[in-house]
Amino acid sequence: MPEKQYDAKQIEEKWQERWKDSALFRAEENSTKPKYYVLEMLPYPSGTLHIGHIRNYTIGDALARYKRMRGFNVLHPMGWDAFGLPAENAAIANKRDPYEWTMFNIENMKRQHRRMGFSYDWSREVATCDPEYYRWNQWFFLKMLENGLAYRKKALVNWCNECGTVLANEQVVDGCCWRHEGTPVEQRAIEQWFLRITKYADELLNAISELENGWPERVLLMQTNWIGRSEGAEVDFQLDGSGQPIRVFTTRIDTIFGAACLILAPEHPMVAELASAELKPQVKQMIDSRASKGPGDVDKEGLPTGKFAVNPFSGEKIPIWIGNFVLMGYGTGAIMAVPAHDARDYEFCEKYGIEWRPAVEPVGFGKPIQVIWPFVDDGLLRESGEFSGLPSEEARRVMTAKAEAEGFGKAAVTYRIKDWGISRQRYWGTPIPVIYCPNCGIVPVPEKDLPVVLPLGIPILGKGRSPLENVPEFMNVKCPKCGEDARRESDTMDTFIDSSWYFYRYCDPHNSNAPFDSAKIAYWFPIDQYIGGVEHAILHLIYSRFWTKMMRDFGLVTNDEPVARLFTQGMVIKDGAKMSKSKGNVVSADQMIERFGADTGRIFELFAAPPEKEMDWTDAGANGAYSFLGRVYRYVTRNVGQGQPEPTDTDRKVLRKLHQTLQRITGDFESRWHFNTSIAALMELMNALIEHEKQISRVVMADVLEKLTLMLEPFAPYLAEEIWEEQGKTAPVFHYAWPEYDPELARDEEAEIVIQINGKVRGRLYVAFGTNRETLEKQAIGDSKIQPLLDGKQVVKVIVVPDRLVNIVVK
């Protein structure tokens, strides 16, 4: 057959037409096959896919296609994280309605996904801005409200002036808004809705050990740090005079005899009574200046109250200060400062000349050791009354017990994680389903009235208050309890709620009676492989785990965790630089496909680097991937039905290479996921096939072409389908089984034995596999190249590693 030129565009358009609107990639409903749920994090519909997004989906799609060929019932869905600020900001900037803007983007990105050939089950597509989706956000919220997991309180919250809304703690980066890098986050006191994620803090932490096999260690570490469990004790100091207790939290109760002063956060409730009239303006200033401070170190500042507190262990009176570095939101908002054993306390007390003394000394060897203050490690207690001489660890136990027995303290655990503030003073999100009634107070919207539909086509103007406040048809409502005039909640939910459970909805996307059918969840969950960027290590991935545990406690699901295995792929950069709009180096999927084709993009993204590492997109590199695919296409088209009529000597060699390739790629899928080496293996196979092109028999040629196509399918599906058809076979390729490799065929004919002298390679032997040590040693020493080198030397030792090497140690 004459060879044909590779025309990616023509091939890809042809197959897109055939795949369109077909049920080819649908997951089966009542299958006897084992299930496999592979999922890539759903995108925000920002407008266009670029080569950075594509990597994520290419990895997932390769896996989905491979697993189908391995006989799994694969669920591989896609959807849209469609609520959020960018839609609203675009609406303000371009006067476009957020709904229309979002829908337009979804259509465009879906077109790009199809063009890339990703094998999604589009019948399960979910867009989170669809009332049929977000009504279940509201439904969950009501259940949480009922169960005390959602509550409203006035709290200091993170406020971004640019967004004009509140941010969750997880959305504050370096003291600035995660979306506006230069905008410091302010602290404001606002009435907010919170979800009690802290109730699950311990479980979220403990279950991390069960995820260790499937999740990247660094993600688990980040979550561990984020939850920030810390064990210690709460201890009451008494206000000198009134005897009123001031509670502090400490992890180092063993150092309490070294407490030099008590320091309260400026927002601490007792500051009101402790601070004199002339001090109060300074306290207010301290609060304000910290609120407006950006990232970086804030200098420690303190204000003396002139009042004293009594140390419950030593009876000593120590001064009470107010300090800007003490956080109201952590522990009790008050600390005991032990400068001898804490770097921050040391800095503070040195600055203000507060006297201090040590309470713990290093465990020495009888000799006095030079101690550098502060000494923050454990040691032996000194000058600590009855506890002197005890090691720190024991002292903590004994002293906590004493505090508990005498009623001035107890063992306590605090967490860094705080409850999840979900109120956003924004339009484009899920309306929070509550009504404020002048008579009845907070009234949940009855379940039968869900969804509370977000009104469309409304004017979006300023910032600071939800645009919904200006929509009377939405705001004015009768109280469901008493029927009086009432108002709706105008805040909407944080969009991280949408993404906390979307992957459950994929299992039952059109259910109008419940968020999903629990039986379907029991079949599909947990997600076997989740793939996304590491930037979601704490936000999305901790919320999702929380949501799953909450649903489990409501009896909706039986799994404890949503995701069995997580893979975080590396970033895509362009010519060594980060892609960004301002640099103008963002390559859209469309541009890439026009120039190289979807298959080339997929192959190159996998080939250029292992998937967890950063990947540098260069057009020259992509060109290399293109010529590889061209070589494959031309080779197949000119060799279909060709070959020597009789078996040849070369057949064995070619089959060996084929089965070695199969072995490597299968191994990459099953364990390492280093698809860069999979593609390299395919290239090596092609090189070998080209080298031996004319010496391969017809039978072997047909076999090799078939298996080559099957192996290509997860990576370059368009080309695979095309050359499958060229071979006279019936599409689609992924309905055929992944080829098994034959270890007998894959094995090399002879073992190549390296002969070393003192660790340096000096020669080689070719022997049968399994040749014994004695024979190898004899042959190596007797080798004609080796003999002269041993002349006049004394052989000290010979190390023989069968099938690998012989190392002769000489003197």
Added chain:
RNA sequence: GCCCGGGUGGCGAAAUCGGCAGACGCAAAGGACUUAAAAUCCUUUUUCCGGCAACGGGAGUGUGGGUUCAAGUCCCACCCCGGGCACCA
């Protein structure tokens, strides 16, 4: 400051269990085909020394030490780069 990653040719990388460092690709150089270009194909390509050559020899995986017959891989110290956390008491 603390906690994770990582450092291998001109570049992206490979070496899966301590056993031949640099597979595969890019770029570069030379050549074939072509009126020409593109495309395609062939050859060379870690570095230094010797040789017309086949080839031979030395060095080499951030730096310095160590373990071992053998180290990119294990151990200790340090340097640099990337990421996370950062007054969390």
